[in-house]
Amino acid sequence: MDLKNKVILTGVKPTGTLHIGNYFGAIKPAIELGHQVHAVGGTHVMFVADYHAVNFMKDAAMLAQMTREIAAAYLALGLNPEQSLFYRQSDVPELFEFTVLLNNFTPKGFMNKAHGYKAAVDKNIAKGEPQDAGINMGLYTYPILMAADILAYDTDMVPVGKDQVQHVEIAADIAGAINACYGKQVLKIPQYLTQQHTEVLPGTDGRKMSKSYGNVIPLFGTDAELKKAVMGIKTDCQDINVPKNPDEILLFEIVRGVLPTEQVNEIEEGLRQGGMGYGTIKKMLLAGLIEQLTPLRDRYDYYMTHYEEVEAFLDVGATKARSLVRPVLNRFKDTVLGRI
Ligand code: ADP
Ligand code: TRP
Numbered sequence: 389m390d391l392k393n394k395v396i397l398t399g400v401k402p403t404g405t406l407h408i409g410n411y412f413g414a415i416k417p418a419i420e421l422g423h424q425v426h427a428v429g430g431t432h433v434m435f436v437a438d439y440h441a442v443n444f445m446k447d448a449a450m451l452a453q454m455t456r457e458i459a460a461a462y463l464a465l466g467l468n469p470e471q472s473l474f475y476r477q478s479d480v481p482e483l484f485e486f487t488v489l490l491n492n493f494t495p496k497g498f499m500n501k502a503h504g505y506k507a508a509v510d511k512n513i514a515k516g517e518p519q520d521a522g523i524n525m526g527l528y529t530y531p532i533l534m535a536a537d538i539l540a541y542d543t544d545m546v547p548v549g550k551d552q553v554q555h556v557e558i559a560a561d562i563a564g565a566i567n568a569c570y571g572k573q574v575l576k577i578p579q580y581l582t583q584q585h586t587e588v589l590p591g592t593d594g595r596k597m598s599k600s601y602g603n604v605i606p607l608f609g610t611d612a613e614l615k616k617a618v619m620g621i622k623t624d625c626q627d628i629n630v631p632k633n634p635d636e637i638l639l640f641e642i643v644r645g646v647l648p649t650e651q652v653n654e655i656e657e658g659l660r661q662g663g664m665g666y667g668t669i670k671k672m673l674l675a676g677l678i679e680q681l682t683p684l685r686d687r688y689d690y691y692m693t694h695y696e697e698v699e700a701f702l703d704v705g706a707t708k709a710r711s712l713v714r715p716v717l718n719r720f721k722d723t724v725l726g727r728i
Contacts, residue, residue: 402454407604409597426471443526460691475705535559556580
């Protein structure tokens with residue numbers, strides 16, 4: 389993939405407590421991509437999408453806390469704010485001017501089809517409620533705000549999980565419609581980028597690890613919390629000496645997503661041949677997790693207790709972000725309002 393001189397942008401919503409699925413599945417690859425983009429002279433943009441969270445989060449203190457936690461987490465996990473543009477969406481008011489303009493080019497039907505809205509409608513229908521009960525315009529028009537996030541930087545590529553592909557396609561369609569309307573390239577058409585090699589990490593009960601299932605291994609948990617989660621990973625009761633197919637074993641799926649290759653190979657061999665017990669594997673997994681996660685947790689604790697340092701990075705990022713967005717917004721605005 390040619391990243392040279394490209395603008396690569398990702399937004400992260402403030403969320404509840406992070407788990408290792410978030411880290412290995414989304415955060416780590418995003419941060420590594422940032423290093424790669426920087427190395428070849430591209431622009432890597434990473435922001436905390438706090439305005440996006442308002443459609444579901446009305447507890448302001450909680451929202452502020454979640455925003456702080458996610459910003460501190462990204463820095464602790466290796467995002468380099470000198471290499472990646474790092475800011476809070478709410479600190480770049482130009483984005484909201486951009487959003488208002490985009491509204492006028494977005495067919496309402498696009499929003500009816502957006503899967504976040506559709507899922508909310510389906511839930512209402514299943515409960516026998518009116519289809520739009522409890523659905524606010526923030527949720528309904530979410531893809532337009534996300535299109536502004538993307539289009540405002542002349543973004544080339546947006547790395548996203550599968551669930552976000554539709555939103556990037558909507559952004560591309562809106563940009564295409566605008567360019568067609570004015571007969572020139574007003575806005576750059578973005579592409580999405582899905583990471584093929586990152587797999588869904590299962591949780592301790594075998595379903596996708598997710599905070600909503602309560603089956604997580606916490607990313608910044610204490611050693612005791614990690615131990616409790618690892619020991620709680622579901623296992624079967626096959627005899628220790630029976631040779632096993634590692635691909636059918638939940639514990640091994642987690643091991644494969646988390647431990648270094650050498651250890652994964654050792655465990656795979658032990659299972660295939662028989663003789664390696666689940667208890668031993670859990671101990672290896674726990675030790676590996678503690679080794680990998682302790683420095684991350686320490687850095688996270690540092691940033692949470694020195695939050696003014698995080699705030700300072702975000703402030704610098706917002707100033708830079710505004711200076712990048714301003715000319716794109718002016719180009720868009722001048723075109724639409726006939727000022728050029
Ligand atoms: P959750 O399911 O815990 O609510 P989110 O939906 O907030 O997690 O996910 C945030 C990011 O982390 C997304 O990009 C998602 O793809 C990634 N992610 C979440 N759970 C996993 C998992 N079990 N394996 C891999 N990636 C995951
Ligand atoms: N909607 C994304 C999510 O739920 C977060 C997000 C907001 C985003 N704006 C973005 C992602 C722009 C990529 C580009 O995860």
